[in-house]
Structure formats: C-alpha cells, structure tokens
Amino acid sequence: MTSLDDLPIRDDLRGLTPYGAPQLEVPVRLNVNENAYRVPEAVALDIVQEIARSLPDANRYPDREFDTLRAGFAAYLGHGLQPEQIWAGNGSNEVLQHVLQAFGGPGRSLLSFTPTYSMYPLLAQGVGMRWVPVPRAADFTLTPDAVRGAIVEHDPDVVFLCSPNNPTGTAIGLDVIEAAAEAARGIVLVDEAYAEFAHDRSQTALTLLDRFPRLLVSRTMSKAFAFAGIRVGYLAAHPAVVDALRLVRLPYHLSAITQAAAIAALRHSDEMLSRVDSLREQRDRIVDELTALGLQPYPSDSNFVLVGGIDDPKAAFQALLDRGILVRDVGLPGTLRITAGTPGETTALLAAMAALTGQ
Structure with missing residues (x-):
C-alpha cells in the first residue's frame, strides 16, 4: 500500500504533523478557546x-x-x-x-x-x-x-x-x-x-x-x-x-x-458582546481562584488563561480529562491553558483543580 512517505511531497513537509488539537466529546471542553455559548x-x-x-x-x-x-x-x-x-x-x-x-x-x-x-x-x-x-x-x-x-x-x-x-x-x-x-x-x-x-x-x-x-x-x-x-x-x-x-x-x-x-x-453585535462580558468574568474568576489555590495564572486579556505552577502538566491534563474536563497542554513547561467557559463549566473546572492540588 502507498503511504505518505511514498508520495512525492515537498521535502520540507516530510516528518511534519497537521495542526490541530484533540476533538473529544466530554462534558466540559475548555481546550481550543471557543466561545462557550451557543449562538442565541x-x-x-x-x-x-x-x-x-x-x-x-x-x-x-x-x-x-x-x-x-x-x-x-x-x-x-x-x-x-x-x-x-x-x-x-x-x-x-x-x-x-x-x-x-x-x-x-x-x-x-x-x-x-x-x-x-x-x-x-x-x-x-x-x-x-x-x-x-x-x-x-x-x-x-x-x-x-x-x-x-x-x-x-x-x-x-x-x-x-x-x-x-x-x-x-x-x-x-x-x-x-x-x-x-x-x-x-x-x-x-x-x-x-x-x-x-x-x-x-x-x-x-x-x-x-x-x-x-x-x-x-x-x-x-x-x-x-x-x-x-x-x-x-x-x-x-x-x-x-x-x-x-x-x-x-x-x-x-x-x-x-x-x-x-x-x-x-x-x-446582533451588542447581544453577542454581552456574552463576551460574561466570559470575561469567568476568565477573571479562574485567575482569582486558581491564584488562591497556590497556582500561578498569568494575567490574561483573552478568553483563556495560561496557568503556571503545575508540576506535571501531562498528568494534570489527564487527571482533568478523567473528570470530563478537556484543557490544552501547549508545551510550555509547568503550564496548562484553560479556556473560560460558562459559570457551570468554570465551577466544575475549579472543583477539579482544587481536588488536584489537595485543597
């Protein structure tokens, strides 16, 4: 059978992998910075x-x-x-x-x-x-x-x-x-x-x-x-x-x-931006509460938070996934990136993070 290696693709493309993040069906998806709210x-x-x-x-x-x-x-x-x-x-x-x-x-x-x-x-x-x-x-x-x-x-x-x-x-x-x-x-x-x-x-x-x-x-x-x-x-x-x-x-x-x-x-830009305001509140809630847990979230002006102070990001990622929460390991040492979600999703995330940190 023909494989990718057998095809005459450009030399600078050999060995590369396509861009993408996991698309998993889990209760709380906070990994790709999507807007957590459905279109009204x-x-x-x-x-x-x-x-x-x-x-x-x-x-x-x-x-x-x-x-x-x-x-x-x-x-x-x-x-x-x-x-x-x-x-x-x-x-x-x-x-x-x-x-x-x-x-x-x-x-x-x-x-x-x-x-x-x-x-x-x-x-x-x-x-x-x-x-x-x-x-x-x-x-x-x-x-x-x-x-x-x-x-x-x-x-x-x-x-x-x-x-x-x-x-x-x-x-x-x-x-x-x-x-x-x-x-x-x-x-x-x-x-x-x-x-x-x-x-x-x-x-x-x-x-x-x-x-x-x-x-x-x-x-x-x-x-x-x-x-x-x-x-x-x-x-x-x-x-x-x-x-x-x-x-x-x-x-x-x-x-x-x-x-x-x-x-x-x-x-409907006004209505859509009101949803943005809610997500900004959840982002700031993540920063505040994870700081209180002893983690090191970086200041964020986006709809996500890069959280530092995580000893083993891969283990933390898997532990959250086991609880039905999908976040993103972006490869920066000691960090995970977490998208701001709905109030309920944020509550679930924070409870899981508290459990992981033993608090």
Whole structure:
C-alpha cells in the first residue's frame, strides 16, 4: 500500500504533523478557546433567514468583493474605517495566509515573538518564507525597545504581533506596536483575534492605522461572535493593502452563504458582546481562584488563561480529562491553558483543580 512517505511531497513537509488539537466529546471542553455559548436562538433564526434569502441565487457566483459584508465590518470596528479598508476570508488563518502570499514568499522572512500562535511558522512555511522566532521576556511581555531591537537586528519583511497573545493571554501596549511600525520597513500585522475580551477594548491597533500605511489589524468572528464553525476572519488596513490581497485570493473565495451568515450576525453585535462580558468574568474568576489555590495564572486579556505552577502538566491534563474536563497542554513547561467557559463549566473546572492540588 502507498503511504505518505511514498508520495512525492515537498521535502520540507516530510516528518511534519497537521495542526490541530484533540476533538473529544466530554462534558466540559475548555481546550481550543471557543466561545462557550451557543449562538442565541433569535440570532440563529435571523442568520437562517438571511441565508434563505441568498439561496435562490446560489446558481450564480457570490459577490466577489463582498461589499455589504465589508461595510458591516467597517461599521462594527468604527474608528472611521471605510469599506475599502476591509478584507475578509474563511477564518483569520486564511486572511493571514493572504498577507503572507502577497508580502512574503521565498527569500523573505516572517518575525514574531515567541511563545505565540503556533500557526504562524506553519503559514510561513506554506509560502516558503523563513521563520524568525524571537523569545519574549520571562513573563511573556514585550517592550518597545525589545521589539525595535529585534526588528533592526533581523530586518524582516513581515512582523506578526499577537495581541492579546495566544497562548499566554498577554496584551501588547500601543507603544510597542508603534515601535514596531516605526522600525519595520515592511508589513506589521497585529493579530487581534481576542480583542473583544480585553480589559480595555479601546487599546486597539485600529487607532494607529491612519499613521502607518503598512500596519494591518486582523480580527475573527470565531471568538466573540461564537462563529468558530462558520469560518469568518477579516482585517483592516490601507486600501492599497486590500488591493494587494486581491492579487492572491482564490476566485469568489467567500461563499454567498458565508457572507449572508456574517452579515446577519453583525446585526446582533451588542447581544453577542454581552456574552463576551460574561466570559470575561469567568476568565477573571479562574485567575482569582486558581491564584488562591497556590497556582500561578498569568494575567490574561483573552478568553483563556495560561496557568503556571503545575508540576506535571501531562498528568494534570489527564487527571482533568478523567473528570470530563478537556484543557490544552501547549508545551510550555509547568503550564496548562484553560479556556473560560460558562459559570457551570468554570465551577466544575475549579472543583477539579482544587481536588488536584489537595485543597
């Protein structure tokens, strides 16, 4: 029988494993930073109706420029953004891929500060870029001087800054982003996938777009809008950047159904953000109560908490799983990453953690 090793795949792909996390049916799933709340029934009904209106024309290709959706994202983001400054794709990963396809490629480099989102090096590899990981400080923070120094030293073509950072939850100050935008000769992208969960939502790189034409800010509907299963990501940037992304997108890459679902969901942004507020409360509850148990959760502006002070993460992971609670071992020594869930899920998690710590 033919195996993967027998196929003429690219040499740099040999020995790799696909990106992914366990998808297990357990009572409490807190491992992949999904929104713990289902889409509200009224919102789901509106989405279904919007999709139904689009279906009779499904024999035609969808709006290639997704103008209505871009206008919806511009209105949602605010900050004076116009539709021509918006791009979107099938999840923020596709949007990041478009950026690297347009501004990266063989002979070019992508720099980011680790630990960070594990898809970045994979996306770089996919387009033949060189990956340049620069370690963060011990507490996972970044300073303007550190960022500026790394960019000057490595002279990357593209810089990715994840804020709040995954998997640590660490926010990046606007002064850090300004330092990166001033030092870089190429593209600086700020990945704000978890921005709606920040303690201060006003601290967004969107406020800097007018000053830096090579600054991009990406977002996703997966987290705040509970749309992980629909796959919609987007970014805001200078209109010229959007023109560049058009050069690499596949034809009609956003289906009519995807566009309809996202347009309808945006009409309910206030209701969806109220669910976000509940998740922020549970995140802070996890930080407070695990601290009281003697563990070391890191400050988080995301919908998850990186918990330090765990002697044996693999054993703790399995012990939680045996209790029906799925979390994530991201490979950082002495840590587990835990997504904020509903109040009931948080209660179950905290009870399990108390039992594991003997309290």
